[in-house]
Amino acid sequence: MDTRVSVIVPIYKVEKYLKRCLDTIVNQSYPYLEIILVDDGSPDNCGSIAEEYVKADNRIIVIHQKNGGLSDARNTGMLHVTGEYILFVDSDDWLENNMIEQMLNTSIKLKADVVQSAFYYAYDDHLLFDQRYFKKGNPPSILNNIELMTELVANERVKNFAWGKLYKTKLIRDIPFKKGVLFEDVFWAHHVMHRVKKYAIINQPLYYYFQRSDSIVSTYTPKNLDIIEGLKERQYFIEKNHKELTFQSYKVLLNTIFIHYNLLLLNRKKDEGGSYRKELQTYVKKNYNNFKKAVESDKPLKKQLFLFSIHPYINIIFLILAKILRRLRIVSKPMGLEKINLSINGRQKHEHTKSGG
Incomplete structure (x- = not known):
């Protein structure tokens, strides 16, 4: 061959x-x-x-x-x-x-x-x-x-x-x-x-x-919002060519918007006046009904959408509390990834780890 x-x-x-x-x-x-x-x-x-x-x-x-x-x-x-x-x-x-x-x-x-x-x-x-x-x-x-x-x-x-x-x-x-x-x-x-x-x-x-050691929080700029523009373009493509995936696509888009809103808040100096955050908030309001249908069966995301629609800061408080509860093990963490430690002699030691928190 x-x-x-x-x-x-x-x-x-x-x-x-x-x-x-x-x-x-x-x-x-x-x-x-x-x-x-x-x-x-x-x-x-x-x-x-x-x-x-x-x-x-x-x-x-x-x-x-x-x-x-x-x-x-x-x-x-x-x-x-x-x-x-x-x-x-x-x-x-x-x-x-x-x-x-x-x-x-x-x-x-x-x-x-x-x-x-x-x-x-x-x-x-x-x-x-x-x-x-x-x-x-x-x-x-x-x-x-x-x-x-x-x-x-x-x-x-x-x-x-x-x-x-x-x-x-x-x-x-x-x-x-x-x-x-x-x-x-x-x-x-x-x-x-x-x-x-x-x-x-x-x-x-x-x-x-x-995976480089740079933290996304420390290196974040509004240019990172390109991912949302990409998902918006894909949303239009999905609605046109794969209608059955419309609401699944909206769900992914919403989750990404929430993540980047929070990152913008952590990097407020790079979003002076909050114009990028306001733009995201406006987009969620404009498409609220579609987002609501998209998260109907996803309780955590449904709750986030409701809280975000009242005020984004309320949603952030909810996320912080949820993280604290996970660390206290009051709320269970989802199963995550297998971790493989690399030793000096090249041998791999396997262990199971968990995501979240």
């Missing part, structure tokens, strides 16, 4: 992590790769590191361009693809050495348009694996289009992330990423998945999604 897989790696200010990422790509068990490195005007040594890899491996090409953001870098990469399949890899992440081989074999065997692997949330000293939705010993799961779109909207088993999925090139070549936005995958994923007839999920974690 000599099917070519094109791997697109956008690169920007990841000097510390780039070699780890690239080593796991060039050492893949599947050799027929086209590795496209897009140096997006990185101000550090990333460009020269990429050039070193080009000299050592004739499967690699590097494109240097002015900084245009992640979307622009991925779009540039897609213009140079010659493979039948595309895999996006973020340059601070890394892969299991048989990831591409497993994904390609699964695609061919199951005739799947897109193959997704489970993944680890990777920290400096431990990994987290979401065992609620993935079972390591299980065979691949297969979704039809309706099931896939349902999972995509829920954003649990099928994430909006572009990475960690093997796409048939013909499926995505004419769907560019939206430039100039954060959370570009949210603007992109539903257009792709809408076309998919068969989607396969490998339950074994083959991708390491690196």
Whole structure:
């Protein structure tokens, strides 16, 4: 089998992590790769590191361009693809050495348009694996289009992330990423998945999604609100093309609005006069009836919507009290993720942890 897989790696200010990422790509068990490195005007040594890899491996090409953001870098990469399949890899992440081989074999065997692997949330000293939705010993799961779109909207088993999925090139070549936005995958994923007839999920974690230590609270800016604009665009698309998912989509949108309202409140200096918060509050009021229908069967979110409609601060007080009660174990926490500690000798120690609180 000599099917070519094109791997697109956008690169920007990841000097510390780039070699780890690239080593796991060039050492893949599947050799027929086209590795496209897009140096997006990185101000550090990333460009020269990429050039070193080009000299050592004739499967690699590097494109240097002015900084245009992640979307622009991925779009540039897609213009140079010659493979039948595309895999996006973020340059601070890394892969299991048989990831591409497993994904390609699964695609061919199951005739799947897109193959997704489970993944680890990777920290400096431990990994987290979401065992609620993935079972390591299980065979691949297969979704039809309706099931896939349902999972995509829920954003649990099928994430909006572009990475960690093997796409048939013909499926995505004419769907560019939206430039100039954060959370570009949210603007992109539903257009792709809408076309998919068969989607396969490998339950074994083959991708390491690196979690940097920066706190979202400390690095938050109003630009993060792009995710809400992306979900609004998706809401319109869902209502037009997948009406049965309309209220599930509204539910996800509402929950995201609540999260970002609270983050804006924590970063009040970046929202002087509260204009962004007022905009979110106005949107909830304008769409209140749809949101109300969407959360009818979700008691916690239903309560939050009611309290938020009276005043957002009342909802925040409710959330703080709920968190205190969880810490006091008066209210139970939901089951969460499996934690895998990484020791110095590379052995993994497994333990079960809980989310929330």
